[in-house]
Amino acid sequence: MYVPAHFDEPRAEALHELIVQHPLGILFTNGESGLDANHIPFELKAAQGQFGVLQAHVARANPVWQDVKDGDEVLVVFRGAEAYISPTWYPSKHETHKQVPTWNYKVVHAHGRITIRDDERYVRGLVALLTRTHESSQPEPWKMTDAPKDYxxxxxxxxxxxxxxxxxxxxxxxxxxxxxARDIRGAAQALKDSGKIVLGEAMLAGVDAES
Structure with missing residues (x-):
C-alpha cells in the first residue's frame, strides 16, 4: 500500500482500535488456486505476539482453508470510515480554484502467517467469544446455550x-x-452535516491536535 508520510499512522493502539471497531476484514490469500479474497469477521487478540493475533472461522465448504498451508503469508484489510470529499468544501477553493475532488478514509493492512485450526474445542471457544463480543450490545444477548446442543x-x-x-x-x-487547517475544518463540517460524523470528527481531531 502506498502511504505518504503525512497519512501514515504508526501507532499500534490506533490500528488495533480500528480493527476492533470494524472487525469485518478482507482476507487475501495466494494459495494453490491463486489469489482469493474472503470477507470474514475477526476477533483481535491484541496482547498476543508482537502485533497481535487475528482469529476467525470459515465455512468448511469454503476451499480457502484447504488452499493454504500453515505458515503461508496472508493479508487482511480492515476499512474504517470513508467518504468522498468535494473541493467546494474547501474555503481556499473559492479564492484560488486550485482544489480537486478526493476521497478520505482510514484503513489498516495486517500482514501475517496463517494457521488452520480444525478442532472442535478451538472453534467452539472462538464462536462463544465472537458471540459475546457482538451480542453484548443487545438488550437480550443471544448465547450458544439458547439453541439445542445437537444443533x-x-x-x-x-x-x-x-x-x-x-x-x-x-x-x-x-x-x-x-x-x-481551514480547509480541513471546512470539509470536516460538510461531512458532519451530511451524516458522515465519524470521519468528520476524526479530521477535526487531527487538525485540533496540531493547533
Whole structure:
C-alpha cells in the first residue's frame, strides 16, 4: 500500500482500535488456486505476539482453508470510515480554484502467517467469544446455550477455525493532513452535516491536535 508520510499512522493502539471497531476484514490469500479474497469477521487478540493475533472461522465448504498451508503469508484489510470529499468544501477553493475532488478514509493492512485450526474445542471457544463480543450490545444477548446442543454441534462441524499471527501492521489514515487547517475544518463540517460524523470528527481531531 502506498502511504505518504503525512497519512501514515504508526501507532499500534490506533490500528488495533480500528480493527476492533470494524472487525469485518478482507482476507487475501495466494494459495494453490491463486489469489482469493474472503470477507470474514475477526476477533483481535491484541496482547498476543508482537502485533497481535487475528482469529476467525470459515465455512468448511469454503476451499480457502484447504488452499493454504500453515505458515503461508496472508493479508487482511480492515476499512474504517470513508467518504468522498468535494473541493467546494474547501474555503481556499473559492479564492484560488486550485482544489480537486478526493476521497478520505482510514484503513489498516495486517500482514501475517496463517494457521488452520480444525478442532472442535478451538472453534467452539472462538464462536462463544465472537458471540459475546457482538451480542453484548443487545438488550437480550443471544448465547450458544439458547439453541439445542445437537444443533450447535452440527453447526460447529460445518466450520473451520483460522488464526493469523500479525507480523506487520500498516495504517493509512487519509484525513486531509496535506491541506490547510481551514480547509480541513471546512470539509470536516460538510461531512458532519451530511451524516458522515465519524470521519468528520476524526479530521477535526487531527487538525485540533496540531493547533
Amino acid at each position: 450447535i454441534a452440527s453447526m460447529l462441524k460445518a466450520i473451520v477455525g483460522i488464526e493469523i499471527e500479525i507480523t506487520r501492521l500498516v495504517g493509512k489514515f487519509k484525513l486531509g493532513q496535506n491541506k490547510e
